[in-house]
Amino acid sequence: MLAQLIALDWGTTSLRAYKLAEGGQVLEQRSLSTGIMQLPRTPRVIAGQPCADGFELAFDEACGDWLDAQPGLPVIACGMVGSAQGWCEAAYRETPANVADLGNSLQAVRSIRGVDVHIVPGVIQRSRLPNVMRGEEAQVLGVLHHLAGNSGGDLLIGLPGSHSKWVEVAEGCIVHFDTFMTGEIFAVLSEHSILGRTQQRGGSFDGDAFDRGVQVALSSDGEIGPLSTLFSARSLGLTGELSASAQPDYLSGLLIGHEVCALAHAQRHRRNSVHLPSIILIGNSQLCSRYCRALDACGFARVSLGEQATERGLWQLALAAGLIPPTLSR
Amino acid sequence: MLAQLIALDWGTTSLRAYKLAEGGQVLEQRSLSTGIMQLPRTPRVIAGQPCADGFELAFDEACGDWLDAQPGLPVIACGMVGSAQGWCEAAYRETPANVADLGNSLQAVRSIRGVDVHIVPGVIQRSRLPNVMRGEEAQVLGVLHHLAGNSGGDLLIGLPGSHSKWVEVAEGCIVHFDTFMTGEIFAVLSEHSILGRTQQRGGSFDGDAFDRGVQVALSSDGEIGPLSTLFSARSLGLTGELSASAQPDYLSGLLIGHEVCALAHAQRHRRNSVHLPSIILIGNSQLCSRYCRALDACGFARVSLGEQATERGLWQLALAAGLIPPTLSR
Known part of the structure; x- marks a missing residue:
């Protein structure tokens, strides 16, 4: 089965890579420790050119062989790779934010092999105490799409971690969130x-x-x-x-x-x-x-787990951005 | 003027030594960095004997010359020196605790020069979440004695620090406290x-x-x-x-x-x-x-600062313990 998209969840300490086929089906996935604070440092040749850039090296390790096999595959990435310390800054989008808002605001960076990496912006809530997320927005949107029909008014999406996020959603939008x-x-x-x-x-x-x-x-x-x-x-x-x-x-x-x-x-x-x-x-x-x-x-009486949130969210964002023909959407 | 007492406030990172005269008057004071986690390590001769014990070395640095000048001076100490990691453990006294309770529960450790160091026990509050203090009890009692007349019912004593203590007092007793x-x-x-x-x-x-x-x-x-x-x-x-x-x-x-x-x-x-x-x-x-x-x-509308709390408290505790003749109390 042919791949349609490479999706990267590229955070501070880890990089997860997904090769996705029609409908967002996962063909292969990898987990690497090359987060943006732990990039590779050993120069090598990529696409015939010597390269010492940590982002290029990590990108090539994560999916260079997938791109060699299918050179035209589109690439989308979320997480701290889009921060000021990342490969290319993708400015925050304000709440409320949905798949269309974010999908239309991808920030492309061209890799040494000529492939564009399309980076999802984070989301900012400009309250008195502002709140920001990077990476979690893709996961939330992945869960929301899969719910289909639940408008979200009675729903809270929790993303436990170093900095837990608790996200309120309404009609497909991220409308409010808190960080702990x-x-x-x-x-x-x-x-x-x-x-x-x-x-x-x-x-x-x-x-x-x-x-x-x-x-x-x-x-x-x-x-x-x-x-x-x-x-x-x-x-x-x-x-x-x-x-x-x-x-x-x-x-x-x-x-x-x-x-x-x-x-x-x-x-x-x-x-x-x-x-x-x-x-x-x-x-x-x-x-x-x-x-x-x-x-x-x-x-809290009703608690469930969201599955495959990241890859589903990145698939939807790539669709919204036009990186994948709509005929392959499901 | 002759000294009557050596008082030590011996904590985790520092050691303060006071030479006190009649009425608790401060003749001299010193501040050293030889807290119980930072004891000296270089062996030397003390009172004619080779010594490598960190507590002995720190004690000698703090007040060896005072004892050389007046060999019979009593010594009292409060703080982490009385903890399980200290020179000699002085078991906690339970709340409510006053000067008499603590003064009658000093734990003596004999130093290499033959002088006893009388260690003030800490205070424990056996609530569902227990609370403990070591050193602060002397300061609280020093402030309380100086207040004389205020029964403490409308008073809260605050000791900001790495672990802040907020102490409720009544009729000369420490009755309740919280730690932050x-x-x-x-x-x-x-x-x-x-x-x-x-x-x-x-x-x-x-x-x-x-x-x-x-x-x-x-x-x-x-x-x-x-x-x-x-x-x-x-x-x-x-x-x-x-x-x-x-x-x-x-x-x-x-x-x-x-x-x-x-x-x-x-x-x-x-x-x-x-x-x-x-x-x-x-x-x-x-x-x-x-x-x-x-x-x-x-x-909080009424906030004031307590002065000389440690030395006053240790003086009162030494009096209660009978280390100083009552005729010299003031």
């Missing part, structure tokens, strides 16, 4: 704060410790907020109530618990209703499973 | 997270940036909590609304603002009143000045 730095804060506290010193890491997932952290965040003790409750990961250790091996997942549960609790509060406030929206989670399955536990404990 | 890891979180985020990458540090204090961070934390935008608002230190930079040099103090204001906002909420809840207590701050003057700004913005 939970994942990165967990990482820096574990690696660089006093909380990490007593942690024994590397064990299997300790669900009881995780749930205990969530419960503390959701309890009346949690109302004082994470800047204070975090200290319990140490003090419960000092009193012998929390073992060293339980401390990492307790801390994870505490932080994710505070996040979902704040999210529930913000959602009820914005919707002016006690009713909480349905949730679709996109991302790493182990992390999504942690969020499922915490969301459930917090009263 | 604000200072350490600011440090690890600035040094190790993405927020630090765009910060330009080292400038003079930017009061406008600090106040702006405080206002965000106290505003309706701040209700979503610090895990989310922290991202604005990056996103406001991306939109050109916050300069690189303003980012450190904005982040500081944001975190301290979230702390005092949570504190006000917790205090109103605990006191079942909209009325906020008077505050006495103890600590580094630049940090106290930041907290004064944030507390004022948050509606």
Whole structure:
């Protein structure tokens, strides 16, 4: 089966490449560690020319052989590759943003082999505290397209990660989103704060410790907020109530618990209703499973997982941009 | 004037030594960097004996000459020197705790020169999320003694630092306290997270940036909590609304603002009143000045600074322990 599109999800620390056929069917996919902060450095010859540019080298590693086999394949990419530190900056589009808005705003950069890489812009929400995303917009649009029919008014799309995004959608548009730095804060506290010193890491997932952290965040003790409750990961250790091996997942549960609790509060406030929206989670399955536990404990009753969000979103964006003939759309 | 007591405030990263005379008058004081995590390592002869113990070496550097001049001087010490990682563990005393409780529970360790160092125990609050302090208890008791007459029911004593403590007192006792890891979180985020990458540090204090961070934390935008608002230190930079040099103090204001906002909420809840207590701050003057700004913005109307808290507290504790004849008490 002939490929129709190469789709790249090119972030800070990783690069995922998809070879897609008619209808967006995945023919092959690859995962590389050549994110924009970890580009290859060893020069080599590409398309007959010596090349030392990290973006060119990573691009060639990711899909050079696919392009050799089918030289005319269009290429689309999302993620930090379009940031100011990326290959070519693709200026943010403002909310509300849909597939057509973003698909019509791709920023092309010509690679050394003469192929254009079409970069999806990120999305910016110009609220008092502005919010930005790069890469997540493709995933959200991929999930939205697949839902077909759900207008999104009762839906919240969650993308857990270093910087979790919670995205409100309406009629195919990204209309509002919040960011939580939970994942990165967990990482820096574990690696660089006093909380990490007593942690024994590397064990299997300790669900009881995780749930205990969530419960503390959701309890009346949690109302004082994470800047204070975090200290319990140490003090419960000092009193012998929390073992060293339980401390990492307790801390994870505490932080994710505070996040979902704040999210529930913000959602009820914005919707002016006690009713909480349905949730679709996109991302790493182990992390999504942690969020499922915490969301459930917090009263989010309808939580499901979005599949193949990135490749579906990039396929739709490539269609909207005219990179693929509409006759091949499905 | 003859000295009556050597008082040591011996923490994780620093050691402060005071030579005190009748009435607790300070004859001389020294500040060393030999906290328990930074002890000296070079062996030398102390009191005629070769010595390689870091605690002995630091103790001798801090006040060996004072003891040479007056060999019979009693020595009292508070802080992390009494922790499990310290010179000798002084088990926590439970809340409520006053000068007599702590003064009667000193833990002596005999130094190589034959002098006993009397270590003040820390205080533990065995609530569902336990809380602990070491060193701050001496400072709180020093301030309390000096207040004389104020029973403390309308008073909250704040000790800003890596781990801020907010201490409720009643009739000379420490009855309740909360910990916020604000200072350490600011440090690890600035040094190790993405927020630090765009910060330009080292400038003079930017009061406008600090106040702006405080206002965000106290505003309706701040209700979503610090895990989310922290991202604005990056996103406001991306939109050109916050300069690189303003980012450190904005982040500081944001975190301290979230702390005092949570504190006000917790205090109103605990006191079942909209009325906020008077505050006495103890600590580094630049940090106290930041907290004064944030507390004022948050509606704490009566804030003052506690002076000489450590040396006064250690003097009172030494008196209670009988290390000093009562006739010299004032």
